[in-house]
Amino acid sequence: MTDSPAQLPFKEAIDFYKAKIQLPTASWTDIWQQQHSHAFVVAGAAHDALVEDFYNAIFDAKQNGGGYEDFRGRFDEIVAKHGWSYNGSAGWRSKVIYDTNINQSYNAGRYQQMVAVKHLRPYWEYDHTSIEHPRLEHKAWDGLILSADDVWWDTHMPQNGWGCRCRVNSLSNYEAEQAWQAKGMTGPDTAPPIEWEEKTVGSKGASPRTVRVPKGIDPGFAYNPGKAYLEPTTVPPLTGYGAVLKQRDKPWPTGFKVPEMPKPTKVSPAILLPADIAPEVAVAEFLSIFGATMEEGAAFTDAAGSTLAITKALFADGAGGVAISADLVSNINLLAMTLLEPDEIWWHWVRDEADVGRWRLKRRYLRAFEVDNSNQFVAVSYEWGRTGWAGDQITASKTQADAWLDDSRIGRPLYIR
Structure with missing residues (x-):
């Protein structure tokens, strides 16, 4: 040395x-x-x-x-x-x-x-x-x-x-x-x-x-x-x-002490879209929640004070249209709610796949939901970075959803509701 x-x-x-x-x-x-x-x-x-x-x-x-x-x-x-x-x-x-x-x-x-x-x-x-x-x-x-x-x-x-x-x-x-x-x-x-x-x-x-x-x-x-x-x-x-930090009644950072699992937000089954809905309709509904349209985007400030651009380009398929994975179509409104009012936001560094010598910062938004009058729990993750975003979710029992959310907590907690 x-x-x-x-x-x-x-x-x-x-x-x-x-x-x-x-x-x-x-x-x-x-x-x-x-x-x-x-x-x-x-x-x-x-x-x-x-x-x-x-x-x-x-x-x-x-x-x-x-x-x-x-x-x-x-x-x-x-x-x-x-x-x-x-x-x-x-x-x-x-x-x-x-x-x-x-x-x-x-x-x-x-x-x-x-x-x-x-x-x-x-x-x-x-x-x-x-x-x-x-x-x-x-x-x-x-x-x-x-x-x-x-x-x-x-x-x-x-x-x-x-x-x-x-x-x-x-x-x-x-x-x-x-x-x-x-x-x-x-x-x-x-x-x-x-x-x-x-x-x-x-x-x-x-x-x-x-x-x-x-x-x-x-x-x-x-x-x-x-x-x-x-x-x-x-x-x-x-x-x-x-x-920037909005944790309540906890010092920052939490070190190796993992925060308690968030209490699921109850939602009506009506908020879930049909699995066979057209991607354009699903995307338009997502954008409308943020005051954006297919023609005009909007700037959204998240719970931690960072501003994100919400536009049709989030779902661009490279050929002028839009695309969204089938497993996210039904839960696209839950994806929007996760970004709007997350239970938690975690920040972590990842290597840039295109430039292995560069590091990128990712923000991961997490939220837990419970569908009324059912035994269904949905856990949603929305990860955002300057080079793109990724959405993921699981519909399962509460135990399984909690385990999935816990595995999604990587990096450092920036915000806990």
């Missing part, structure tokens, strides 16, 4: 980055501290396509070793492609985006490695590496040796500010003892007292807030990125971007 985070060859750092969901934001304060260990954002990038392109550009540079210069060229292409307006110069903005994501991925991956060998290397040493324009507080922590379990690391694990390049080294008992002897000590240091101060972050209408941060730590960096990733239940709910 190289010591340079710009290369980032190790698996833990790449897995940390890949596990993030992608959130469009108006400003960098829309999500806060530990939330960055679970969400990829670019401040001011307010739509899926732009953020997805940035995510892939950084991922390519990280995984393939192209480094900042590779991302810098991609940055200009992405900005031109989307017509994005941003603050600062292109060189400064691209450097901030790249360095912060690369360094925090490195630090999170490094934390996982150190935790894995903590029984062999139980002490951690703060390593101040900046030469130009050093922060005096960070420099004062250089050489500090504390137990790996010291709570000081919860707020002072690098990266500790914009442009901070500090590191943490793990030490064996022997290495720690040698370091103590060199300093005339017989045991680990005492963690420096944490002095808290209030600062206001966000400006020009960009979600300003007053926050408490330890002295010497830039606002937004007073957390341990690796610990937040490994212990997701410590992460507070996301509240930015139009209340």
Whole structure:
């Protein structure tokens, strides 16, 4: 493993980055501290396509070793492609985006490695590496040796500010003892007292807030990125971007705790269409629910605040007509209801089949139904991505429908009704 985070060859750092969901934001304060260990954002990038392109550009540079210069060229292409307006110069903005994501991925991956060998290397040493324009507080922590379990690391694990390049080294008992002897000590240091101060972050209408941060730590960096990733239940709910997360009475993300199965919505049998209905009629009914027609589309904003285009093209057969699978025809109205008012929305990353080096973000909408005066339960999944959509459903007993829905929960929960 190289010591340079710009290369980032190790698996833990790449897995940390890949596990993030992608959130469009108006400003960098829309999500806060530990939330960055679970969400990829670019401040001011307010739509899926732009953020997805940035995510892939950084991922390519990280995984393939192209480094900042590779991302810098991609940055200009992405900005031109989307017509994005941003603050600062292109060189400064691209450097901030790249360095912060690369360094925090490195630090999170490094934390996982150190935790894995903590029984062999139980002490951690703060390593101040900046030469130009050093922060005096960070420099004062250089050489500090504390137990790996010291709570000081919860707020002072690098990266500790914009442009901070500090590191943490793990030490064996022997290495720690040698370091103590060199300093005339017989045991680990005492963690420096944490002095808290209030600062206001966000400006020009960009979600300003007053926050408490330890002295010497830039606002937004007073957390341990690796610990937040490994212990997701410590992460507070996301509240930015139009209340992206709408889970009720549960912290986000849920980690390995799967939410309870949704209570089925009762529907009349009349909502189900005849299996032999013409595809054009079924599609027209689907579009009408969203205020669209076969001639004119409509923009629909989902329960998580993302806007989707609802048009006839969703069902295009490539020859000017429409097509829909036979098993979805009867339940096409349930498909529309699932998109309109889902029980759950899950986000997950998948490899692009046409471009194996690219990752795409998929939104999966789930909902459970019970048909009145019958013993039929219908579970519906509607998966949406920039390259297309897919609908699926099962009509079965409640136990079978619940099992099907549970298997459909992949990635991270974005919304739970």
